[in-house]
Amino acid sequence: MTDNVPLVQVKNLKKYFPLTGGVFRKVLGYVRAVDDISFDIVKGETLGLVGESGCGKTTTGRTLLRLIPPTSGTMIFEGQDISELKSKEMRFLRRNMGIVFQDPMASLDPRLTIKNAVGEPLLVNGIARGYGLRQKVIELLNKVGLNEDHLNRFPHEFSGGQRQRICIARALALNPKLVVMDEPTSSTDVSVQAQTLNLMKDLQKEFDLTYLFISHNLSVVKHMSDRVAVMYLGKIMEMTPRDIFQEAMHPYSAALVSSVPVPNPEFRGRAAILSGEVPSPINPPTGCRFHPRCRFAKEVCKDEVPDLRDMGDGHLVACHFAGELDLDYKAQIEAQEATITGR
Amino acid sequence: MDNRQDTKLVSGVFYQLSPKRESFQNQSRTWWIIFIIVVGGSLVLLAGLFLLAAQSISQIGIQVVLITFAIAICMMIILSIKDLKIEDGTLTTARGYALFIVMCVVAALILIPLSLVFLPLDSLTFWIATVGGGLTLSFTGLMIRDFYPELRERGTAGILTISGLLIVFAIVYMTFLAPFITPYLPFSINVGPVLDPPSSEYPLGTTALGQDLLSRVIAGGATMLQVAAISVAVCFTIGVPVGLLASFRGGLTDRVLSLVMDSIFAFPGLVLAIAIAAMLGPGAVNMAISIAVVYIPSYFRVVRSQVLTVRELPYVEAAVVMGARDRDIMFRYILPNVLPSAVVVMSINFADAVLTAAGLTFVGLGLPVDIADWGWDLTSGRNQMIVGAWWVSSFPGLMVVILALGFTLAGDGLNEILTPKLQE
Numbered sequence A: 001m002t003d004n005v006p007l008v009q010v011k012n013l014k015k016y017f018p019l020t021g022g023v024f025r026k027v028l029g030y031v032r033a034v035d036d037i038s039f040d041i042v043k044g045e046t047l048g049l050v051g052e053s054g055c056g057k058t059t060t061g062r063t064l065l066r067l068i069p070p071t072s073g074t075m076i077f078e079g080q081d082i083s084e085l086k087s088k089e090m091r092f093l094r095r096n097m098g099i100v101f102q103d104p105m106a107s108l109d110p111r112l113t114i115k116n117a118v119g120e121p122l123l124v125n126g127i128a129r130g131y132g133l134r135q136k137v138i139e140l141l142n143k144v145g146l147n148e149d150h151l152n153r154f155p156h157e158f159s160g161g162q163r164q165r166i167c168i169a170r171a172l173a174l175n176p177k178l179v180v181m182d183e184p185t186s187s188t189d190v191s192v193q194a195q196t197l198n199l200m201k202d203l204q205k206e207f208d209l210t211y212l213f214i215s216h217n218l219s220v221v222k223h224m225s226d227r228v229a230v231m232y233l234g235k236i237m238e239m240t241p242r243d244i245f246q247e248a249m250h251p252y253s254a255a256l257v258s259s260v261p262v263p264n265p266e267f268r269g270r271a272a273i274l275s276g277e278v279p280s281p282i283n284p285p286t287g288c289r290f291h292p293r294c295r296f297a298k299e300v301c302k303d304e305v306p307d308l309r310d311m312g313d314g315h316l317v318a319c320h321f322a323g324e325l326d327l328d329y330k331a332q333i334e335a336q337e338a339t340i341t342g343r
Numbered sequence B: 001m002d003n004r005q006d007t008k009l010v011s012g013v014f015y016q017l018s019p020k021r022e023s024f025q026n027q028s029r030t031w032w033i034i035f036i037i038v039v040g041g042s043l044v045l046l047a048g049l050f051l052l053a054a055q056s057i058s059q060i061g062i063q064v065v066l067i068t069f070a071i072a073i074c075m076m077i078i079l080s081i082k083d084l085k086i087e088d089g090t091l092t093t094a095r096g097y098a099l100f101i102v103m104c105v106v107a108a109l110i111l112i113p114l115s116l117v118f119l120p121l122d123s124l125t126f127w128i129a130t131v132g133g134g135l136t137l138s139f140t141g142l143m144i145r146d147f148y149p150e151l152r153e154r155g156t157a158g159i160l161t162i163s164g165l166l167i168v169f170a171i172v173y174m175t176f177l178a179p180f181i182t183p184y185l186p187f188s189i190n191v192g193p194v195l196d197p198p199s200s201e202y203p204l205g206t207t208a209l210g211q212d213l214l215s216r217v218i219a220g221g222a223t224m225l226q227v228a229a230i231s232v233a234v235c236f237t238i239g240v241p242v243g244l245l246a247s248f249r250g251g252l253t254d255r256v257l258s259l260v261m262d263s264i265f266a267f268p269g270l271v272l273a274i275a276i277a278a279m280l281g282p283g284a285v286n287m288a289i290s291i292a293v294v295y296i297p298s299y300f301r302v303v304r305s306q307v308l309t310v311r312e313l314p315y316v317e318a319a320v321v322m323g324a325r326d327r328d329i330m331f332r333y334i335l336p337n338v339l340p341s342a343v344v345v346m347s348i349n350f351a352d353a354v355l356t357a358a359g360l361t362f363v364g365l366g367l368p369v370d371i372a373d374w375g376w377d378l379t380s381g382r383n384q385m386i387v388g389a390w391w392v393s394s395f396p397g398l399m400v401v402i403l404a405l406g407f408t409l410a411g412d413g414l415n416e417i418l419t420p421k422l423q424e
Helices: A057-064 A087-096 A114-124 A130-143 A160-172 A190-207 A218-224 A251-258 A299-303 A330-341 B002-010 B029-054 B061-088 B093-118 B123-153 B156-181 B213-219 B221-249 B251-266 B269-280 B284-311 B314-321 B326-362 B374-387 B391-418
Strands: A006-021 A026-042 A046-051 A072-077 A097-100 A178-182 A210-215 A227-232 A235-240
Touching: A006 A057, A006 A210, A026 A057, A026 A210, A026 A235, A046 A057, A046 A218, A057 A178, A057 A210, A087 A097, A097 A160, A097 B314, A114 A130, A114 A160, A130 A160, A160 A190, A190 A218, A210 A218, A227 A251, A235 A251, B029 B061, B029 B156, B061 B093, B061 B123, B061 B156, B093 B123, B123 B156, B156 B213, B156 B221, B156 B391, B213 B221, B213 B374, B213 B391, B221 B251, B221 B284, B221 B326, B221 B374, B221 B391, B251 B284, B269 B284, B269 B326, B284 B326, B314 B326, B326 B374, B326 B391, B374 B391
Parallel strands: A046 A210, A046 A227, A097 A178, A178 A210
Antiparallel strands: A006 A026, A006 A072, A227 A235
8 A cells, every 4th residue: 555655745844923913013923833844745644743732733734735825845745846836726736635624513614514515525626516416425425424314414413423524525525635634533522533533544445545644642643643743842853653652762752652641540650741831832942842841951952953863764853862861651651551451 | 295295285374274174173272373363464454455445545446456466366376387397397496486587577568568558647656566566465475385384494583584574575565555555645735634633534643734644654665665675785785795805805905995994884873874865965765875875884894704703714724625716715605604694784774774764854864745754754743742643653653663673573583594503
């Protein structure tokens, strides 16, 4: 399935939101939502993007689909630079892209029946209409576990999980190559979440889809992704094809991993809980963005921005001391495993 | 399906209340009360109409009323045939309605030469009365017949809409037929004693000029309706697109348009209307224009703020991702979600326009004295209140209230029906 051809290449992508004030809307500063990140997404894989709230995950996804224009950097989609494309040219490329939003209620027009909502992409692109459209919509609904009876209902008549599946059906209507999943399961409960995630995996196999999976939930990302990228304050801290739970090499990733709760009431582990607040992206720290909260921070971290270094197997880490630190989160992991195996 | 066809044929209020022999005994008390109110109310209205027509000054009142009924019945038959054809599959719905509109035009065209032949002098009035009245009746019938079963399922909202529209249609019908059903000429003075209280000869009394108030109440709606309809139409067609454009484009366009609208909004409404009406001179259209200018900003502001909210919603972004054009997004996603708010403004606006029109007449910028107008009677009646002549301003005032109520009910109900979310 994976043939190592990058579908998307992002290079030095930046997105700054200007902060304006006063009568003449003078620019007072910038929110550095995404600050110089680069990554590839290979055809057929799932890249998980994980991080705290406000770290720029969603902005990355939205910029990638050109919902908002990037400040600088290039985004290459199937060999074509889309960062500078006009909106008209972009419109045609959009057939290859889909998006699933966090809040399924808000992402469905309350006025459109399910038939119209799912059929809309086919209609606006002139792919199908009339009876053919209806057949296509039924086919899509069947794929996500809904049926013909639901065609003429309105979004408010469905449950959260069903709505999310409708959104997935809509995203798949144009047979896209890339689908951005923007925290698709964070508004549903755990059982529905599992169901939706498995549906997405099945659909990925069936349609040979490429996912950019954005979430703040590490376990979900681990379940879904072939590779995981950890973001912090607009920068990618670590990107690994390995199991992030086992082999986190960046102190921040380690902290994230150890904060995943252990389903064992007797466990009193030393979760490396981070102290302090996330610094403001308007005025980010110099050097390594993580240094004010890092227990291993040294002088060099304040002055020099660490590059992403390859630690083998394409495991990229942006830390001056990658591989040299005793991250000490294994106790947590072992306790988790102990719970799972029943010891 | 059978049931549905039944409703199609004899549907509407009258189907729901139709006496079925086997079910006649076991109806609830509420049903009986509603039955008596609906049937009794319709009969009283019809009897009143025919009584007025029989005693009217025009001599041909009954004939005119009958012609309007004939037109309405013809329309209903055409509609039934159209529906049968659609159910056969020989006609599509859109074509059916197109055919209906064509039939309306043809009926009107046939009636013009007829009226010219039979009534060379009064032909235009006659034509307007019969065709207008007939069409109003047809639309009332159409509404009851086609929309009632559907609206009933919407519960209170449907009932509100239907009653509001019925009130408005009734007043429109009355206004169309006014020249033929008034007992006296509404504008001729000294038809009776001055300030006569309601009596059998002058059912609503007379004004300070000795005019018959009943005739004036029947005929007085014309200006109000004209002014309200024109001003609301102008407001709506200017305010909504401009608001949509401003907020969708954003930037400089938005700033300039907002500034203009805000500066209009900053004036007290009636004062601005008076100033514009004074500039344009008296007359129904000028009144409508001056009222329209005053109310455009309220549409603009409501639409603009709504668009700003809707535009940021994920489903609009989803539409962008699926490759929708700007105009698709504007007209398919944003406008339908904004329109209900505009409709609500419209229903309030109708009532406001009616009241502002009365205000303009009050300061003498409305209409010439010899045209019957509720606003005028309301104003002049104010002076007679002191001498105890309550009827002069009460009855026209009541009509203004009923008309405004009709518009408000219809607007409110429509708003609820047009917004699926509120159905829950």
